[in-house]
Amino acid sequence: MLETEPEKDKKNDLWWRPALMLFFQLSGWIAFPIIIAIFLGTWLDEKYGTGPWLFLTTVGMSFVISIIGIVRESTKAIKTMESFGNKNKNNKKLKENKQDE
Numbered sequence: 001m002l003e004t005e006p007e008k009d010k011k012n013d014l015w016w017r018p019a020l021m022l023f024f025q026l027s028g029w030i031a032f033p034i035i036i037a038i039f040l041g042t043w044l045d046e047k048y049g050t051g052p053w054l055f056l057t058t059v060g061m062s063f064v065i066s067i068i069g070i071v072r073e074s075t076k077a078i079k080t081m082e083s084f085g086n087k088n089k090n091n092k093k094l095k096e097n098k099q100d101e
Contacts, residue, residue, distance in 0.1 A: 018077075018080075022073070022077050025073050026070055026073055026074070029066050029069035029070045029073060030066050030070070033062035033063075033065045033066050033069075034059065034062050034063075034066065036062065037058040037059045037061065037062035038055075038058075038059065040058050041054050041055030041056070041057070041058035041059055042055055044058065
């Protein structure tokens with residue numbers, strides 16, 4: 001199927017979208033667990049009178065959760081980029097082979 005010029009322009013205009021989505025996903029993995037841990041840890045410390053220990057424990061656990069989430073999302077993004085790069089390489093090879101014939 002042939003693409004018209006506006007469809008090609010629309011695809012070229014959105015080249016930045018995957019990078020922005022990855023940025024927001026990774027930022028979410030940093031911010032949300034920390035925010036939840038701050039409120040949860042403070043509430044638990046007030047409820048049980050444990051001083052800063054439950055607060056520090058929840059914040060520490062949130063850092064671990066953040067790291068795991070960031071590694072997972074980054075790994076998915078890297079695999080997607082590699083598959084996209086392999087598709088581009090294969091397309092270039094096919095075009096070169098057609099031109100050689």
